Amino acid sequence: MAHDSEHEKPRPGPPLLDGSTLFFVLLALAAGLAVLIVRGPEAFQSALGDGLGLLILILPIVVAAVLVGAYVQAMVPREAMERWLGGRSGLRGLLLATAAGSLTPGGPFAAFPLVLALYRSGAAIPVCVSYLTSWSVLGINRALVWELPLLGAEFTLTRLLVSLPLPVIAGLLTWALMGRLRERPA
Amino acid sequence: MISAYLTLGILLLALMGWRHRQAEPGHREIAVRGWRQMRPLLVRIPIALLAGSFLAMLIPRELVAGLLGEASGMQGILIATVLGAIMPGGPMITFPIALALIGAGTGMAQMVTLITAWSVLALHRVIAFELPALGWRLTGIRLLACLILAPLAGILTLLLAGLRG
Structure with a gap:
């Protein structure tokens, strides 16, 4: 890794335009330019039209999805989640972790500190793994905001349906793995 | 819609x-x-959508359809697992690319696998967030336990499609 290349902005930036958004602006511009050069102006216009048309269809969905997310957050505050999951184990713990994970909104910066807190407050490792798996495959917030509008209802519902058993499976596998690793110091 | x-x-x-x-x-x-x-x-979202529809024009359709199309079966599911695991970035990058890949002929089961692999394995997220927060032991156990989840999701999708006829 290079240590002394050019300095980025000192702060992670305001929420409206952060590093990854800027990167994506550049990617969109580059891809647009490439389409214009490789496929010609007609293809460029049709792609632009597709994107804008989809945007108009999607905006109401995004507004509703964000509101749903805000209601879910108000429903299940973080302290309640820690209380539910701390110290629980067994199938009941895995199922609760699955429910809690799918309701946890926000990106990795929200989920991992919560898992760490759970672990420290005595939650079993399989419960932590179930929680993280559920947050990543069943996370309602991300499914509603990104997946439903972009990939459609049929795809999203199918994926959520086949993903339902995954967090519990991951928890059970963790439990089995830990049986094998028991010789090692914790 | x-x-x-x-x-x-x-x-x-x-x-x-x-x-x-x-x-x-x-x-x-x-x-x-x-x-x-x-x-x-x-x-x-507007930026992501634009990037997605431009990328869709650039993705080589025949290659994608061959590797990840409905007919690619188990092999496509395994390829999708690897692709999903190494796909960097958050939903803003992944979903437009997924949209473009579906437009280029990726099958339902293969796409479910890819999204699941990106969700549970997400190597960029492991390095950036998980290892620093949870340490090697917890992260390692979680990754081991989650290795089969993405192909499993793909296989379940195939079964579901079979049930529907």
């Missing part, structure tokens, strides 16, 4: 109705919180 509107509308109404019987926080406060979360999305 209509089913997406309906799903969300019903969900939102149910939540609002359920919330109506509770005290704090009220609808207004919840709406304010929602608006705060929505502002960055109003910038990100």
Whole structure:
């Protein structure tokens, strides 16, 4: 890794335009330019039209999805989640972790500190793994905001349906793995 | 698209109705919180959509359809697992690319696998967030236990499609 290349902005930036958004602006511009050069102006216009048309269809969905997310957050505050999951184990713990994970909104910066807190407050490792798996495959917030509008209802519902058993499976596998690793110091 | 509107509308109404019987926080406060979360999305989603529709024009269709199409079966599911695991970035990058890949002929089971692999394995997220927060032991156990989940999701999708006929 290079240590002394050019300095980025000192702060992670305001929420409206952060590093990854800027990167994506550049990617969109580059891809647009490439389409214009490789496929010609007609293809460029049709792609632009597709994107804008989809945007108009999607905006109401995004507004509703964000509101749903805000209601879910108000429903299940973080302290309640820690209380539910701390110290629980067994199938009941895995199922609760699955429910809690799918309701946890926000990106990795929200989920991992919560898992760490759970672990420290005595939650079993399989419960932590179930929680993280559920947050990543069943996370309602991300499914509603990104997946439903972009990939459609049929795809999203199918994926959520086949993903339902995954967090519990991951928890059970963790439990089995830990049986094998028991010789090692914790 | 209509089913997406309906799903969300019903969900939102149910939540609002359920919330109506509770005290704090009220609808207004919840709406304010929602608006705060929505502002960055109003910038990100249009950009992501544009990038996605441009990328869709550039992706080599025959290659994608051959590697990840409905007919690619188990092999496509395994390729999708690897692709999903190494796909960097958050939803803003992944979903437009997924949209482009579907447009280029990726099958349903293969796409479910790819999204699942990206969700549970996400090597960029492991390095950036998980290892620093949880350490090697917890992260290692989780990754081992989660290795089979993405192909499993793909196989379940195939079975589901089989059931539907």
